[in-house]
Amino acid sequence: MLVLVCVASAAMALAIVLVRPTWREGMGLWALGLTANALAYALLAMCVQISDWLSVVLANAFLSLTVALLLAAVHEVRGTSLALSADGAARAGNGFVDRAVSR
DSSP states (O other): OOOHHHHHHHHHHHHHHHSSOOOOOHHHHHHHHHHHHHHHHHHHHTTTTHHIIIIIIIIHHHHHHHHHHHHHHHHHHHTTTOOOHHHHHHHHHHHHHHHHHHH
């Protein structure tokens, strides 16, 4: 299963890079995110052959990078800013709580 996820992510990243009729916003970040995902699952699949540090710590770092790159790609497509200050995060959290309580 891990190998299948790795191959599928790598194939989609390659398809984005090679078969792109026009380069749209976020596509480069999306391809990088899929590549990081493929590397993460390749490291997880090789957990018996390589050290735990590489297979667990580095793989989880690549998975975190995957999520960050995909989030950045979505923000680029939407045309919104990725940066969110601590004050903005607090206001967003308060709005969520207010909506949840009012129901």
